[in-house]
Amino acid sequence: TVVNDDIVLHPVYTTETVTLTFEANGGTYGNTTTKVVEVPKGSKIIDNLLSGDELPTRTGYNFTHWTISGAEVHGQTADAANTTLKANWEKGQFTLKFDANGGNLGKLKEKSVEYEADLSYETTTNPAGNPYAGMDLPTREGYTFKGWAKDTAGTAITSSDKMPAHTYTVYAKWEKDNSRFIVSFDSNGGSQVPNKSYPTSEDHYGTLNTP
Numbered sequence: 001t002v003v004n005d006d007i008v009l010h011p012v013y014t015t016e017t018v019t020l021t022f023e024a025n026g027g028t029y030g031n032t033t034t035k036v037v038e039v040p041k042g043s044k045i046i047d048n049l050l051s052g053d054e055l056p057t058r059t060g061y062n063f064t065h066w067t068i069s070g071a072e073v074h075g076q077t078a079d080a081a082n083t084t085l086k087a088n089w090e091k092g093q094f095t096l097k098f099d100a101n102g103g104n105l106g107k108l109k110e111k112s113v114e115y116e117a118d119l120s121y122e123t124t125t126n127p128a129g130n131p132y133a134g135m136d137l138p139t140r141e142g143y144t145f146k147g148w149a150k151d152t153a154g155t156a157i158t159s160s161d162k163m164p165a166h167t168y169t170v171y172a173k174w175e176k177d178n179s180r181f182i183v184s185f186d187s188n189g190g191s192q193v194p195n196k197s198y199p200t201s202e203d204h205y206g207t208l209n210t211p
Contacts (some may be wrong), residue, residue, distance in 0.1 A: 016041045018078050020090035022050050025087045027058035045076045045083065060100060060165035061089040061170055088100040094163060103140030103158040108132055119161040123148040123170055141195045143174040163176070187211035 017038045024033045035056075039048045045068070055063050066073050066085045073085070096113045098105060113122050124147070126132055137145050148170040149155050157170065187194040190211030 018080060020045065020048060021080045021082060021084045023055075023084060023086045024036060024056035024058070026089060027056035027061070027063070029056050039078050041078060043071045043078050045078050045085075046073050047074060048078070049085075054177065056087050058087075058089055059195075060092055061104045062092050064088045064090050092165065094165060095167045096163065097167060097168050097169040098138070098148065099152075100138040100140070101149075101174065103138040103145070103172055103174065104142055106135050106139065108136045108138075109179045113163045115163055118159050119163060119170070120157050120159045122163065123157055134201055138172045140172075140174055142177055144177050146173040146175045149173045165209075185211075 013122055018041045020036070020037045020039055020042050022035045024035075027033070033056075035050065035054075036049065037050070039045075049066055057063075065088050067088055068076060068083060076083075091114050093112045093114055095110055096119075097110045111122070111127075113119075124131055126136070139145070148157060149172075150157055150161065150170065153172050154171075154173045161208055184195050187193055193211050
């Protein structure tokens with residue numbers, strides 16, 4: 001066959017790519033633990049990192065950064081056929097609330113606690129490592145404060161109880177002080193009035209609480 005017309009050939013260029021594998025390292029991307037992305041060979045890895053809504057999630061933890069073989073990502077280039085990056089995490093902080101359970105709270109009303117922290121420690125020890133005492137603690141007329149519980153029924157908090165990944169409330173536990181006499185007030189439809197206590201049955205009532 002004879003070809004009389006000119007034939008024009010155009011070059012076709014392709015970009016060589018490599019893969020970046022992002023391991024969730026304890027977290028997840030929905031139903032999977034890795035995500036693979038193709039990037040141009042020789043490109044800066046830091047320019048191709050997952051971020052925002054693309055990041056993995058992990059209950060109780062906050063994502064901090066990516067690492068390659070333990071090193072933070074800075075100026076490395078995507079030269080290898082595959083480069084694996086690992087997510088790094090730090091435990092989150094959640095609010096621990098204190099309920100006086102019939103009494104009145106002291107200075108201790110709530111605190112920020114790290115995920116999975118020992119609740120038996122966090123409910124008895126301040127951030128400086130000293131026991132809560134005095135004005136930190138709740139009070140209730142005619143009762144002695146006996147610590148904090150997991151519920152209003154007084155279920156004990158033990159070292160196996162850990163801070164969950166959400167706001168958590170503990171409740172004051174009370175023991176009636178039988179060494180004192182308690183006077184209760186019926187407001188007959190009015191606002192609730194707190195009890196008063198007296199060391200003996202012969203004490204004068206003094207100024208009474210009013211609704």
